[in-house]
Amino acid sequence: MSATESTLAVIKEMAAAMEEHREHLTSLDAAIGDADHGTNMNRGFKAALERLEETEPAAPAEVLKAVSTALISKVGGSAGPLYGTAFLRASTALPEEVSPAAAAAALEAALSGVKQRGKAEAGEKTMVDALEPAATAAKEAAEEPGATVGGVFRAAAEAAREGAEATVPLVATKGRASYLGERSRGHQDPGAASTHLLLDAAARALEQTPQGPKGGP
Amino acid sequence: MVGIVLVSHSREVAQGTADLVHGMAGEVEVAAVGGGSDGSLGTDPEGIRAAIEGLEANEVLVFMDLGSAVLSAETVLDMLEPERREVIRLVDAPFVEGAFAAGVTASTGASAGECVEAAEEARTVSKLH
Numbered sequence: 015m016s017a018t019e020s021t022l023a024v025i026k027e028m029a030a031a032m033e034e035h036r037e038h039l040t041s042l043d044a045a046i047g048d049a050d051h052g053t054n055m056n057r058g059f060k061a062a063l064e065r066l067e068e069t070e071p072a073a074p075a076e077v078l079k080a081v082s083t084a085l086i087s088k089v090g091g092s093a094g095p096l097y098g099t100a101f102l103r104a105s106t107a108l109p110e111e112v113s114p115a116a117a118a119a120a121l122e123a124a125l126s127g128v129k130q131r132g133k134a135e136a137g138e139k140t141m142v143d144a145l146e147p148a149a150t151a152a153k154e155a156a157e158e159p160g161a162t163v164g165g166v167f168r169a170a171a172e173a174a175r176e177g178a179e180a181t182v183p184l185v186a187t188k189g190r191a192s193y194l195g196e197r198s199r200g201h202q203d204p205g206a207a208s209t210h211l212l213l214d215a216a217a218r219a220l221e222q223t224p225q226g227p228k229g230g231p
Numbered sequence: 232m233v234g235i236v237l238v239s240h241s242r243e244v245a246q247g248t249a250d251l252v253h254g255m256a257g258e259v260e261v262a263a264v265g266g267g268s269d270g271s272l273g274t275d276p277e278g279i280r281a282a283i284e285g286l287e288a289n290e291v292l293v294f295m296d297l298g299s300a301v302l303s304a305e306t307v308l309d310m311l312e313p314e315r316r317e318v319i320r321l322v323d324a325p326f327v328e329g330a331f332a333a334g335v336t337a338s339t340g341a342s343a344g345e346c347v348e349a350a351e352e353a354r355t356v357s358k359l360h
Contacts, residue, residue, distance in 0.1 A: 086306055090273040092299040095306035098276075131302060189298055
């Protein structure tokens with residue numbers, strides 16, 4: 015399987031995860047947001063799949079760029095620009111053949127894009143709380159001997175899950191939930207939750223695809 | 232002349248504000264972008280880009296109401312060609328009052344910088360003396 019095909023498999027698995035967890039994400043968003051995160055992400059990834067069919071990208075970076083454009087125009091709310099920026103920045107860090115180190119660098123680029131776009135730091139009850147530990151864990155996993163791209167995403171997904179769970183006791187200081195102040199405590203941040211689900215889907219897709227340690231064809 | 236793009240989560244808020252500015256600032260170009268791409272409450276980056284591209288004005292001021300309107304406008308700016316980006320400014324000002332002040336200032340033939348200044352002043356101008 016080529017790196018482009020692996021990347022497409024990742025996006026398909028992400029889209030399936032957004033469909034499967036649509037109601038869960040929306041219910042998290044109903045508690046502290048405007049109850050549309052699951053619906054929006056599902057719509058965005060459906061649009062991403064359609065765009066990929068139309069454009070037939072020939073490199074991993076082109077796949078992520080097409081996804082970025084679809085998410086920016088179709089997700090709506092803050093998640094569209096934020097995830098769109100994440101995928102766009104990740105695409106600029108991605109070479110034709112994706113090594114574990116390149117995968118970790120792409121996550122780092124996505125993180126820096128999200129932080130810049132959302133003017134957010136960790137601890138503010140946002141997707142940064144899942145993405146930042148994920149990028150750190152990815153970098154560490156990529157440095158291990160015998161690292162695989164799938165392993166890098168698995169480590170990222172596990173760190174994102176812990177990071178997302180750790181948003182529960184936090185008070186939101188960004189976005190709509192920040193107006194709720196103390197009342198935002200006790201709920202998981204929907205953006206952190208979707209970040210975990212997306213990384214978990216990526217890991218699952220890559221673990222299913224046969225690949226050498228460099229993730230190439 | 233300076234043109235204005237108004238980005239709100241609500242179609243009615245964007246359009247109503249545009250009507251207000253039009254009414255007071257005459258020939259100034261004002262484009263309203265409100266709601267998500269499906270007509271719901273939200274913001275639509277494609278719509279923002281189309282509005283910016285659709286203006287004939289050589290300088291454009293963009294006003295945003297809340298949260299994702301700002302994120303969407305910033306994302307659109309990133310997507311534009313560098314030379315187009317240079318003549319577009321996102322204005323940090325109250326939506327209605329700022330757009331109104333900028334529009335009236337623009338109608339006098341003022342520069343984009345002067346319009347931005349007028350809009351920013353709207354934040355601190357007291358309504359009840």
